[in-house]
Amino acid sequence: MSVLADLLTTIFERRYRGASEPDRQNRSIEDLARDLLGSSGEVSGMALSRLILDRYAGMEDAGKLAFFGFLTNDLGVDPETVRNALDAFETAPDRGSYRAFMAAAEPPRQELARRLNQVPGATAQLVAMRADLLRLARDNPALAVVDLDLKHLFASWFNRGFLVLRPINWSSPADILEKIIAYEAVHAIDSWDDLRRRLAPKDRRCFGFFHPAMPDEPLIFVEVALSRGIPGAIHDVLSEDREAIPADQADTAVFYSISNCQAGLAGISFGNSLIKQVVADLSQELPNLGTFVTLSPIPGLTRWLDETGTPLPDEAEARRAITARYLLNARREDGGPYDPVARFHLGNGASVHAIHADADLSPNGQRQSGGVMVNYLYDRAQISQNHERFAGAGAIAASAEVTTLAAAGKKTD
Known part of the structure; x- marks a missing residue:
């Protein structure tokens, strides 16, 4: 796959080198994006895509933030156009009115991302662009709409x-x-x-x-x-x-x-x-x-203990008990398990099988969970049933040993 990607990149660079007009080098990335959305030719579109991606890659955070602001404010959906298209579809629900509604409901920035993705190597650059977006959006929540569009596209591009x-x-x-x-x-x-x-x-x-x-x-x-x-x-x-x-x-x-x-x-x-x-x-x-x-870490345990004012016991058996209580009972506001690793494996259909004290002696393991680790069991005969019960009712599958430990953990409160 690597050889093929290199070959495609070389062919593209030889074919399209210099294909962009000289004046484009002096235009803003926003103007180049508008040109790309308006282009209909393959050669010009690919040359513009490469120019935009290269320009973005050379930007500092201030320039990237401005570009994401442009995507947010200038390349979003127009609510009035969407409402009118939906009214037309409800009045006459045919192929043409549905196509018009789909076009109105899709923000132009999604089409921009698709067009940027037409050149070799662009997918990795767009993934890196979203990493920048997620980082910058922490202090700029308005950018979240752009992330939703990229996530929507990536979910299709990276499906199983x-x-x-x-x-x-x-x-x-x-x-x-x-x-x-x-x-x-x-x-x-x-x-x-x-x-x-x-x-x-x-x-x-x-x-x-x-x-x-x-x-x-x-x-x-x-x-x-x-x-x-x-x-x-x-x-x-x-x-x-x-x-x-x-x-x-x-x-x-x-x-x-x-x-x-x-x-x-x-x-x-x-x-x-x-x-x-x-x-x-x-x-x-x-x-x-x-x-x-x-054999999994328990990254949320000490944080949860701090939040609830519960000390981590010194005795190994007591640490196992309080951990079992945490894994089976500690929940987020949305009802899901507090621990992120638990959410992942339980959502996949695993069960909480066994808990081990002094299982991770590394500084990170001591900091996260006092060294406690957990086995999640993937029983092929039970995976589907465990997943359905967890997804439908939030039920957590656990061994009898862990269930007993959790009950003991409650008694130590």
């Missing part, structure tokens, strides 16, 4: 049908391996030796989703440990001194790190599809695997 699942191993290209080190968001990879320990042994796997338009950029990846039994501590999984086992002797696949890689794709969900695909592939490759679990 376009994604490619690729194994990542020690033989993968160096630029991919460098990005795995850079994007790892759960357990930092300290060195190339550390990465090798995660990828090279026969009882280790890593898989990532890629998009044909971004062949050298992982969108999300998961690291998997094959083991005998369910581990209860991350240092057992990542230890330099551990003994690797033959893959065909493992009975458990442990998802111990899932990392989203592209800030500009925030809110576009890949994790559910990734885990299901990896479970299916591993089950086919290694029929001896009977258990699929995570």
Whole structure:
């Protein structure tokens, strides 16, 4: 895919180099955007798209903010036009009136993004543009309407049908391996030796989703440990001194790190599809695997304890109990679980299987949860039922052990 992308880029640059008129170099990016929306020729449109993307890439934050302001204020929908088109459709609901309503209801900035995306490499640049937008929108909430439009487009461009699942191993290209080190968001990879320990042994796997338009950029990846039994501590999984086992002797696949890689794709969900695909592939490759679990951090625990004025107990059993209570009972205002990792796995149909004290001795693990970690179980026979009950009623599936611990956690209040 990388070779094809490079070839397309080279062809484009040779064909369209200099295709834009000299006076366009001196025009504002806003005027260039208007020209692109009004262009009908392929050559001129592609040249304008490349010029706009290059101009944007060279901007500082002030220029980017002004450009997003232009998209917000000048390339949105016109409410009166939308109302008139809807009235016409209600009066005479035919193909023509519906087409007119669709055209009126779609803001021009969506069409601008589609036209920008016509040149090789543009998809990655637009994803980076949305990352800028999300960052700048924190202090400029009016830009949120632009983000909704980009998110709408990206949800289509990056749907599961376009994604490619690729194994990542020690033989993968160096630029991919460098990005795995850079994007790892759960357990930092300290060195190339550390990465090798995660990828090279026969009882280790890593898989990532890629998009044909971004062949050298992982969108999300998961690291998997094959083991005998369910581990209860991350240092057992990542230890330099551990003994690797033959893959065909493992009975458990442990998802111990899932990392989203592209800030500009925030809110576009890949994790559910990734885990299901990896479970299916591993089950086919290694029929001896009977258990699929995570070994997950609990990033919201200490924050919730601080907010509720609850101290983190010193005793391991009491820490497990208060954690079980947190995972099963702590909710946000919208009714969803307080913990973001819990929301992800429970929403995917997993259950809370086991809780382990002193499972993450790293500074980050101590800060987030006092070192407590949790196994979420993906029972293939129960995933759909768990998902439906969680989505419909907010019901959280949990083992009897965790349920008992949660009850004990309430008694310690």
